[in-house]
Amino acid sequence: MPRPDASQKLAASKPKDGPSKGLIGGIIAAVIVVVVIVAVFVTQANKSSSFAGSVPKGGTDNADGLRAYPDVKLKSGAPTVDLYEDFQCPICNDLEKSNGEQILKMAKDGQVKVVWHLMTFLEDNFRNQPASTIAANGLYCAADAGKAAEYHTKAFAGQRPEQQEAQGDSFTKADIKKYGKQAGIAGAKLTKFNSCVDKGSYNKYVKSTMDKAGKNGVTGTPTLFINGDEYSSSKHKAEYSQLLGTKDSFKKILEKATK
Numbered sequence: 001m002p003r004p005d006a007s008q009k010l011a012a013s014k015p016k017d018g019p020s021k022g023l024i025g026g027i028i029a030a031v032i033v034v035v036v037i038v039a040v041f042v043t044q045a046n047k048s049s050s051f052a053g054s055v056p057k058g059g060t061d062n063a064d065g066l067r068a069y070p071d072v073k074l075k076s077g078a079p080t081v082d083l084y085e086d087f088q089c090p091i092c093n094d095l096e097k098s099n100g101e102q103i104l105k106m107a108k109d110g111q112v113k114v115v116w117h118l119m120t121f122l123e124d125n126f127r128n129q130p131a132s133t134i135a136a137n138g139l140y141c142a143a144d145a146g147k148a149a150e151y152h153t154k155a156f157a158g159q160r161p162e163q164q165e166a167q168g169d170s171f172t173k174a175d176i177k178k179y180g181k182q183a184g185i186a187g188a189k190l191t192k193f194n195s196c197v198d199k200g201s202y203n204k205y206v207k208s209t210m211d212k213a214g215k216n217g218v219t220g221t222p223t224l225f226i227n228g229d230e231y232s233s234s235k236h237k238a239e240y241s242q243l244l245g246t247k248d249s250f251k252k253i254l255e256k257a258t259k
Contacts, residue, residue, distance in 0.1 A: 053204040056140035058148060060115075063208035066140065068107045068114040068149050079258045080113045082225040084218045087135035087155050088122040088170050091244060092222045096156040099243055099250040104149050112254065116152070119221055120210050131170040134197075136206045138176035141196035142183060150183035173197050226257045 051063035058070035065082065081103070085092040107114040118136035123129045135155055142151035158179055160170055180193045196202070224231040224243070231240045231253075239256075242249040 051205070051208055053208070054201060055205065056143040056202055057146070058143050059140065059205065062212075063205050064212045065115040065117045065209060066143055066148065068104065068116065068152070070143075072108060072110050074113055075110045078110060078112055079227050079254065080115065080225075081254070082115045082117060084117045084119055084213055084221055084223040086119045086122045086132050086221045087139075088126060088128075088132050088159065089221045090159070093156050093159050094244045095222045096153075098245055098247050100153060100156065102248045102250045104153070106251065106254075108149070117209055117213050117218070118206060119213050119218070120206060122221075126170065128170055130203075131172075133200070133203055133206050134173055134176055135171040136209075137200050137202045138171075138179065138197055140202035140205060141176075141193050142180055142185065144196065145180070145185045145189040145193050147180070147183040147185050151179055151185075154179040154182045226254060229257060 050061050053063070055061060055063065056066060058067045059065070060067075083103075085095075103112075103114060106112045116139070118132075118139060120130075120132035120136060123132040138155065139148055139151055142148050155171075155176075158171075158175060176197050177194050180197070181190060185193050220233065222232075222244075224240075230236070231243065233240060239253045243253060
């Protein structure tokens with residue numbers, strides 16, 4: 001069999017003609033359609049994760065909490081502390097008395113991002129609905145007035161355990177209005193705050209936050225998460241006990257947790 005000359009070899013090794021321009025155009029069009037469909041799907045998914053009701057200042061779009069001092073710029077590497085509590089919870093008040101002041105000071109200084117997640121299950125346990133909801137709504141109303149941290153302190157100071165035991169009204173709207181005034185809300189902001197309390201403007205937000213707490217596996221208060229690590233009666237028990245009973249122990253525990 002005769003050997004092919006060089007021109008024949010080149011012809012044999014030359015690739016065949018590529019796909020037609022029509023085929024390429026069709027492929028590009030199909031890819032564009034897929035990209036558009038994916039973009040629409042992602043957009044709809046994001047919308048479905050957003051909260052449809054009113055969101056207070058410092059609140060998350062998906063109604064999963066409220067940041068203390070939302071206007072404060074966080075320092076580099078500042079940890080996040082998620083705090084689940086109920087304003088009627090006596091043990092939460094132990095945490096507040098022992099470390100509430102230090103927690104808020106560090107949040108105000110930008111050393112830590114504190115996010116409150118208000119729960120309301122105790123109003124069912126104490127049969128004094130809607131006391132926890134009224135108090136939680138008050139926090140969100142105070143947030144709009146720029147006084148969430150101050151209200152938080154006053155509301156816990158106003159906790160009345162004896163009424164819980166008697167299954168009475170632990171928090172009334174009159175109480176909440178008093179705490180707002182004590183927190184420094186005044187003038188037109190106080191008028192707006194009182195209206196927000198009367199209308200229960202953020203009750204839907206309160207319910208959504210409570211529902212999400214359950215989905216996050218939180219079953220009791222107070223429960224803290226430091227950068228996602230749980231501190232509760234069942235996890236990090238020694239540190240949790242210190243937080244409840246040892247004055248200004250929060251800073252050291254936070255430093256240890258974030259080494």
